[in-house]
Amino acid sequence: MATGSGAAAAAADAEEKESGSRMITLTSNEGKAFVVTEASARQSATIRSMVDDGGCVDKGFPLPNVDSKTLARVIQYCDEHGNKEAHTVDERAALAKFDKDFIAELDADKAFLYDVTMAANYLHIQGLFALTTQCIADTIKGKTPEEIRTAFGIEYDLTAQDEEEIKEEDTHA
Amino acid sequence: MEDLPDDLLLGVLRRLPPISLAASRVVCSAWRAAVDANRLLRADLLPLSVAGIAVNPLSLGSRFLCRPNAASTIADDLDDICNTSRGIFNRFDFRVSDHCNGLFLVDDDVQHVVNPVTRLWAPLPGYPPPHPCYPHKLFPPTICLVYDPGPAPQTQGPLPRCRRAKGNFRIDMCLLLFQARITEKRHMCPVRRTNPDHTLPFATNARPPPLPTFSSLVSSPRSDRRRRPPKLSIPPLRRGHQPPPRIQFQHLLLLLRRRPGDPRCAVVSPSLSRPSRLDVRCGGACFAPEDRWVGGGMGIGASDELLGTFVPIAVYWLYSGLYLALDGVERLDVYRLHPREEEAAKNVVSRGTVVRGVLVQQAFQVAVSLTLFAVIGDESGIEQKQPSALVILLQFAIAMFVMDTWQYFMHRYMHINKFLYKHIHSKHHTLVVPYSFGALYNHPLEGLILDTIGGALSFLVSGMTPRTSIFFFSFATIKTVDDHCGLWLPGNILHALFNNNSAYHDIHHQLYGNKYNFSQPFFVMWDKILGTYMPYSIEHRKGGGFESRPVKLNIAEQTKTDYMQHSGVGTIGEGQRSIQHFEALLKRRQEWISLSNGTYRVIQSEPSMSLRYSFDHLMVWFLSESHGQMKWVLKHRSRIASLLPRRTTYEEQSGESWILHGANYQGDFHADADDVSWMFNLEWQMDSYDDDDDHHENKRHAKYVTFLGFHPFDEEVVFPGETFRRGFAYNLNNSEIQDLGNLCPKFYDRTYHQALIQTSFVYTPCWLD
Known part of the structure; x- marks a missing residue:
């Protein structure tokens, strides 16, 4: 268990009342195993569908596209959102605060942010994907194309034909 | 980032507003392809789509008829904004009073302009100083949101020229509210610009960013030029055959419309001659010169007091002389309320006696008035200044009320008290067939009590100047003579304006009506209040002419009339302008003019037998411009009522249809949005209810067709x-009909099923971030 073992254990206690409460093992591409509650793992639509299909729950899920560092961070998000209730205003506010801190931390390291985003995309974790893409989108917002290129380290590769088109559109618009 | 997988890039790009998308599109070829391939420059967020219709039901807050998923951008956001911004919005009362390109004018104690998509709102800056004659309290200005689609202020003066236009649509003030240029990074979000770290709240329970003040929404073109960031390009939208959007300059004009007829009003007129590439065209407005009523002198060397005494007498004889002359014209016999012979048969006194009686009466009256003026007259010799026109009007109204009240009760008492009637008032009733100069044929005492004291009272209570009183007494005299004229002339404006007219008073002069219709000379209110009201109906008499007959009042008729008067409120909305002035009201006709996409369309409803709001025939006129001539062309005509499907088919379709959302539903409106079962239930109930009724009378279920608006961008769709x-x-074009959804708010049960939509606005979201 990488993170939040106490919280996960407490959640596991609660989950035991339900018949379907299990622990699930996720394996990163480096072979490191992470044990999470099922509620936490169900945040991922990919895993959820596999669990529901009654597949290899016991064997664990190998995730060849995700490295350990990223997976740990993703599980941190899943634990928070999977194991906590969000019924009252306070609970929602707490989650929102978690999201805010979570993304602020990620935003500092852009490369890691993209890794997490890709993992979220691969695992189909909707909330996390929305969170990270919004964060990236916010950096694009309000920038000129040149600024965007600098921010993302993109090389200008538009052809002359493209430029012609853009010019024409420009006069149009 | 360069090797971001496509779906990740897409996920990011999807979250960008159009302006940033446009920028992203020229970043690199991969991005460009991603934007183009997925049509991310979402047309539906540019002001080219219809996201819903805001309807204002009678006595309820606004409702939004829109797709279930669109609700989050309209109703939800509005609800949020209105709740979180401040406590002013009473959730239940909040109404959208106008809409223009994605902005709502929200009406409450204070009026606000709200963009539900950007979650920004700004209060209106207040009204301009009122005209002295028209204080805002009495004539609250009507506020509308419209566009000035003229060229950008950089290239042209701030406000387009004004042209006089016919019609009652008048505007007396306009403000440049804000201008938007899609190709520029704009001033819509000053908060975000000054605070770059601030991110849009994406968690649903996050609060919207602090809101800009009005002045930050209002942009001054000059200061804006300095701060303008580098120009970005926005690609045209390629959506099938549709032309690219050319919404480039949008100056929002805030128009304050005062009541029709205000002399200060300026006029908005279509400026169709101006060549324009814009999708939205309406016109410009500017201020009309401040012309005030200037009270002129009478130019006669007599004091107002004297004139006030003698002018009404002169008016009396002149006006009745006019009727006497008309009396001689045999051709007008068809308009008489009594046949010519009846006068001699029923009236007990001769005309000569009447003239003598009136002259005595008037002499008496003159003596009293002169005494009165001598007592209260101003001896300083300084003329009293005429107050403003509004004050004069008010004084007139008060005077009319006082005179009516006094005369009603005295008159009625003279009928009830047998002694007074026998010795005094019966003299007037010797004229069973009244004629003009018999109006003042009274016992001198009655003249004193009814007319002189009544006049003096109204003069004193209203506080009018002697000069005003000249007009007032003359008017009262004319009215009295008119009530006794015994003719029902077509086009008599006094008959049209006052319910209390010659036919009404004629009833009182008949034996059966002797105890009814005491009111004179202006209004009938006291009769109505105290139950002595006997309405008349004008019927054709055998042998030519008219006859005034009492009718039993049909209550339904009355409600209908009240309702018609009540509902004659004109509204102006973006994409639709409903002009329902007095004339249209009388003709029971409604007209809408669309201000979008450069065409002017009018919908007219032919009078239908049902409610005024309803119509059977849909007629759409387009204003076509060719060779410099503007002409209305009838483009469409159909019997719309019969085209709309039977209600029994609705149930099948309601799954796809739009859902009525209330930004201000009491309680949790999400439950309403998600749970549509109440809709089905309602439909089912309605159907079964209607089916029962259908057996009785098929005709009663003629549909009440109303008009919600034009499609702002597709001229084929209404x-x-x-x-x-x-x-x-x-x-x-092809008479195709699509069912949008239920319009009936939750709180309107079926007893209200003839309830009304007072106004409606076709909402076109505009996301200019």
């Missing part, structure tokens, strides 16, 4: 509604 049941989209 939105009719079956009043308070369903909203439809109707294609004028």
Whole structure:
């Protein structure tokens, strides 16, 4: 268990009342195993569908596209959102605060942010994907194309034909 | 980032507003392809789509008829904004009073302009100083949101020229509210610009960013030029055959409309001659010169007091002389309320006696008035200044009320008290067939009590100047003579304006009406209040002419009339302008003019037998411009009522249809949005209810068709509604009909099923970030 073992254990206690409460093992591409509650793992639509299909729950899920560092961070998000209730205003506010801190931390390291985003995309974790893409989108917002290129380290590769088109559109618009 | 997988890039790009998308599109070829391939420059967020229809039901807050998923951008956000911004909005009362390109004018104690998409709102800056004659309290200005689609202020003066236009649509003030240029990074979000770290709240329970003040929404073109960031390009939208959007400059004009007829009003007129590439065209407005009523002198060397005494007498004889002359014209016999012979048969006194009696009466009256003026007259010799026109009008109204009240009770008492009637008032009633100069044929004492004291009272209570009193007494005299004229002339404006007219008073002069219709000379209110009201009906008499007959009042008729008067409120909305002035009201006709896409369309409803709001025939006129001539061309005509589908088919379609959302539903409106079962239930109930009724009378279920608005961008589409049941989209070309959804708010149960939509606005979201 990488993170939040106490919280996960407490959640596991609660989950035991339900018949379907299990622990699930996720394996990163480096072979490191992470044990999470099922509620936490169900945040991922990919895993959820596999669990529901009654597949290899016991064997664990190998995730060849995700490295350990990223997976740990993703599980941190899943634990928070999977194991906590969000019924009252306070609970929602707490989650929102978690999201805010979570993304602020990620935003500092852009490369890691993209890794997490890709993992979220691969695992189909909707909330996390929305969170990270919004964060990236916010950096694009309000920038000129040149600024965007600098921010993302993109090389200008538009052809002359493209430029012609853009010019024409420009006069149009 | 360069090797971001496509779906990740897409996920990011999807979250960008159009302006940033446009920028992203020229970043690199991969991005460009991603934007183009997925059509991310979402047309539906540019002001080219219809996201819903805001309807204002009678006595309820606004409702939004829109797709279930669109609700989050309209109703939800509005609700949020209105709740979180401040406590002013009473959730239940909040109404959208106008809409223009994605902005709502929200009406409450304070008026606000709100963009539900950007979650920004700004209060209106207040009204301009009122004209002295028209204080805002008495004549609250009507506020409308419209565009000035003229060229950008950089290239032209701030306000386009004004042209006089016919019609009652007048505007007396306009403000440049804000201008938007899609190709520029703009001033819509000053908060975000000054605070770059601030991110849009994406968690649903996050609060919207602090809101800009009005002044930050209002942009001054000059200061804006300095701060303008580098120009970005926005690609045209390639959506099938549709032309690219050319919404480039949008100056929002805030127009304050005062009541019709205000002399200060300026006029908005279509400026169709101006070549324009814009999709939205209406016109400019500017201020009209401040012309005030200037009270002129009478130019006669007599004091106002004397004139006030003698002018009414002169008026009396002149006006009755006019009627006497008309009396001689045999051709006018067809308009007489009594046949010519009846006068001699029923009236007990001769005309000569009447003239003598009136002269005595008047002499008496002159003596009294002169005494009165001598007592209260101003001896300083300084003329009293005439107050403003409004004050004069008020004084007139008060005077009319006082005179009516006094005369009603005295008159009625003279009828009730046998002694007074026998010795005094019966003299006037010797004229069973009244004629003009018999109006003042009274016992001198009655003249003193009714007319002189009544006049003096109204003069004193209203506080009018002697000069005003000249006009007032003359008017009262004319009215009295007119009530006794015994003719029902077509086009008599006094008959049209006052319920209390010659036919009404004629009833009182008849034996059967002797105890009714005491009111004179102006209004009938006291009769109505105290139950002595006997309405008349004008009927054709055998042998030519008219006859005034009492009718039993049909209550339904009365409610209908009241309702008609009540509902004659004109509204102006973006994409639709409903002009329902007095004339249209009389003709029971409604007209809408669309201000979008450069065409002017009028919908007219032919008078239908049902409610005024309803119509059977849909007629759409387009204003066509060719060779410098503007002409109305009838483009479409159909019997819309019969085209709308039977209600029994609705149930099948309601799955796809739009859902009525209330930004201000009491309680949790999400439950309403998600749970549509109440809709089905309602439909089912309605159907069964209607089916029962159908057996009785098929005709009664003629649909009440109402008009929700034009499609702002597709000139083939209009939105009719079956009043308070369903909203439809109707294609004028092929008569195709699409059911949009239920229009009936939750709180309107079926006893209200003839309830009303007072106004409606076709909402076109505009996301200019």
